[in-house]
Amino acid sequence: MELIYSRTKTIQEDKVSGFCPGCMHSTVIKLIGEVLEEMDLVEKAACVLGIGCCGLHMDYIAYDNTTAPHGRACAVATGMKRTNPDSLVFTYQGDGDFASIGLAESMSAANRGENITVIFINNGIYGMTGGQMAPTTLIGMKASTAPKGRIAEEHGYPMHMCEILNQLTAPAYLVRTSCNTPANVIKTKNAIKKAFQNQLDGKGFSMVEIVTSCPTNWGLDPLDSLKFIEEKMLPEFPLGVIRDK
Amino acid sequence: MARVLMKGCEAIAEAAVRAGCRFFAGYPITPQNEIPEYFSRRLPEVGGTFVQGESEVASVNMVYGAASAGTRSMTSSSSPGIALKSEGISYCAAARIPMVYANISRGGPGVGAIQPAQQDYFQATKASGNGGFEMMVLAPATVQEAVDLTYAAFDYADRDRNPVLILADGVIGTMMEPVELPEMKSDEEVAAIKESKKSWACIGHKLDYANRAWIQPGHWLTDEMQKANEDAEEMYKSWEKDIMVEEYMVEDAEAVIAAYGISGRIGKSVVDILRKEGKKVGLIRPITVHPFPYKSFDKIDYSKCKGILDVEMSIPAQFVKDVEVAVKGRCPIDTCLCSGGNIMSREAVIEAVNKIIEK
Ligand SMILES: Cc1ncc(C[n+]2csc(CCOP(=O)(O)OP(=O)(O)O)c2C)c(N)n1
Ligand code: SF4
Numbered sequence: 141m142e143l144i145y146s147r148t149k150t151i152q153e154d155k156v157s158g159f160c161p162g163c164m165h166s167t168v169i170k171l172i173g174e175v176l177e178e179m180d181l182v183e184k185a186a187c188v189l190g191i192g193c194c195g196l197h198m199d200y201i202a203y204d205n206t207t208a209p210h211g212r213a214c215a216v217a218t219g220m221k222r223t224n225p226d227s228l229v230f231t232y233q234g235d236g237d238f239a240s241i242g243l244a245e246s247m248s249a250a251n252r253g254e255n256i257t258v259i260f261i262n263n264g265i266y267g268m269t270g271g272q273m274a275p276t277t278l279i280g281m282k283a284s285t286a287p288k289g290r291i292a293e294e295h296g297y298p299m300h301m302c303e304i305l306n307q308l309t310a311p312a313y314l315v316r317t318s319c320n321t322p323a324n325v326i327k328t329k330n331a332i333k334k335a336f337q338n339q340l341d342g343k344g345f346s347m348v349e350i351v352t353s354c355p356t357n358w359g360l361d362p363l364d365s366l367k368f369i370e371e372k373m374l375p376e377f378p379l380g381v382i383r384d385k
Numbered sequence: 386m387a388r389v390l391m392k393g394c395e396a397i398a399e400a401a402v403r404a405g406c407r408f409f410a411g412y413p414i415t416p417q418n419e420i421p422e423y424f425s426r427r428l429p430e431v432g433g434t435f436v437q438g439e440s441e442v443a444s445v446n447m448v449y450g451a452a453s454a455g456t457r458s459m460t461s462s463s464s465p466g467i468a469l470k471s472e473g474i475s476y477c478a479a480a481r482i483p484m485v486y487a488n489i490s491r492g493g494p495g496v497g498a499i500q501p502a503q504q505d506y507f508q509a510t511k512a513s514g515n516g517g518f519e520m521m522v523l524a525p526a527t528v529q530e531a532v533d534l535t536y537a538a539f540d541y542a543d544r545d546r547n548p549v550l551i552l553a554d555g556v557i558g559t560m561m562e563p564v565e566l567p568e569m570k571s572d573e574e575v576a577a578i579k580e581s582k583k584s585w586a587c588i589g590h591k592l593d594y595a596n597r598a599w600i601q602p603g604h605w606l607t608d609e610m611q612k613a614n615e616d617a618e619e620m621y622k623s624w625e626k627d628i629m630v631e632e633y634m635v636e637d638a639e640a641v642i643a644a645y646g647i648s649g650r651i652g653k654s655v656v657d658i659l660r661k662e663g664k665k666v667g668l669i670r671p672i673t674v675h676p677f678p679y680k681s682f683d684k685i686d687y688s689k690c691k692g693i694l695d696v697e698m699s700i701p702a703q704f705v706k707d708v709e710v711a712v713k714g715r716c717p718i719d720t721c722l723c724s725g726g727n728i729m730s731r732e733a734v735i736e737a738v739n740k741i742i743e744k
């Protein structure tokens with residue numbers, strides 16, 4: 141029989157993922173692993189993890205990784221890539237990490253056109269710490285620190301990182317995808333591939349923003365989370381290529 | 386080797402380059418701007434990389450990244466900027482990443498004053514970041530010493546896989562003195578150092594879980610975290626052998642000046658002046674302020690010594706706390722202090738020593 145699917149070897153068999161059921165972090169980690177294998181890049185991979193649920197897989201990925209202080213992944217990646225241009229350096233960051241505490245590091249690395257790849261997981265919430273408001277939390281969406289929901293007058297509006305970075309001259313590739321349907325999963329995988337290829341080609345800063353779910357802190361089951369993405373998240377965060385140089 | 390006239394900051398940067406430092410990231414702050422400026426000119430000449438970070442926070446994390454990938458790396462700042470680096474330093478210590486940083490310290494707290502001070506002693510030696518880690522802290526009193534200690538710092542950092550701090554002050558950083566520069570490490574030597582870190586450096590490894598590089602600035606499992614701290618403590622204890630101290634005319638002294646860095650240098654000149662007057666004065670100047678040379682204070686003859694004079698450019702006094710531990714109540718300790726960017730006056734030290742002797 142022809143083998144048409146097998147689990148990526150970049151995920152260690154005997155280790156357990158720390159992700160909740162239905163969490164799309166695990167989908168994205170799988171996609172990254174598949175891309176690394178398909179592009180034959182595992183031996184070059186140097187992954188910089190953010191702090192948050194975005195770091196829960198450090199124990200079960202089989203490639204090189206380090207953990208940056210909360211928000212500083214793009215700075216850590218800058219130091220790594222500048223001193224080892226042959227490594228494939230990518231960050232894996234949540235929205236609190238990338239777009240709140242790490243805003244300066246994120247914007248500045250993008251502005252310098254660092255030849256790194258950012259995988260940015262936008263789940264609209266602080267997952268790990270228990271559902272506090274993120275810069276990406278939707279208007280009206282409840283969070284443990286916004287019990288009445290996000291109120292524009294008090295909290296401002298959700299931040300659109302692709303569009304914000306699109307104001308800068310240097311970035312090469314800015315794309316927003318999701319993992320809410322099989323078709324979107326495939327698009328996400330292709331976007332990651334392209335972002336890695338850009339780095340190999342020396343094109344500079346690429347970011348794949350992935351709109352994902354956090355069933356646990358959204359208070360929804362995994363299926364309703366898919367619906368929430370479709371009906372609420374995607375109208376606020378439209379998918380597509382924002383920049384492709 | 387020929388002597389050259391150099392400013393402290395530039396000499397520190399040149400010594401780092403000669404030690405094989407090939408990555409520097411930093412952010413402007415007086416009085417250490419000449420360090421990043423010098424690196425920005427010098428590193429490209431030797432195939433290294435300089436990055437002006439968007440902040441001290443970013444800069445220390447760039448160094449964390451570069452050092453995690455095996456390159457000898459450095460950052461520098463002055464007091465308020467050093468405070469911002471503390472989280473990154475703590476990460477380096479936790480993950481056992483070798484790196485070197487320099488604090489060309491100035492007045493504090495807050496934005497303080499841009500003039501020289503020694504207000505960061507506790508921060509440097511006791512709690513440079515969260516989590517109770519320790520570092521070797523080297524405190525030069527001359528530009529030459531700054532050069533030699535910076536050069537050595539990279540070896541200590543690599544030996545222990547731990548950060549090392551150069552604790553200088555604005556006087557050392559901005560003063561020009563003739564220095565003899567150490568040997569420039571060859572490209573082959575620099576490459577060999579990087580090569581020796583390949584097994585743990587986060588640069589990509591063959592697909593094999595057991596063989597991957599995993600830089601861990603913390604641990605999920607409490608037993609693993611405890612084990613990491615126990616291992617680190619073993620390292621801290623091993624530093625006893627690395628203690629460096631200048632003990633000057635201590636044995637017969639009726640008054641002993643205890644001071645580090647630029648205050649130690651001023652203190653030594655006071656010893657020379659007063660010895661010429663026939664007064665028995667000595668000096669203990671820790672060069673490693675951590676590990677602290679507590680045992681040097683056992684060399685004082687307490688049957689003759691009337692008192693110790695703690696001299697430091699900090700109000701309140703901080704270094705004196707370590708001196709108290711070392712002296713163990715065997716004689717009184719006076720202080721001679723200044724702060725706010727004022728430089729220690731030799732006359733004030735002489736007067737304070739005389740007061741002890743005339744007791
Ligand atoms: C300096 C610092 N501040 C705060 C925290 C606590 N903290 C850990 S994870 C996290 C939020 C993570 O949210 P996000 O980046 O959106 O990632 P997610 O968990 O949603 O994937 C926070 C605030 C920390 N570890 N360090
Ligand atoms: S808390 Fe949310 S983001 Fe974190 S693992 Fe669970 S579902 Fe995923």
Ligand SMILES: [Mg+2]
Binds near residue numbers: 261262264266267274
């Ligand atoms: Mg999040």
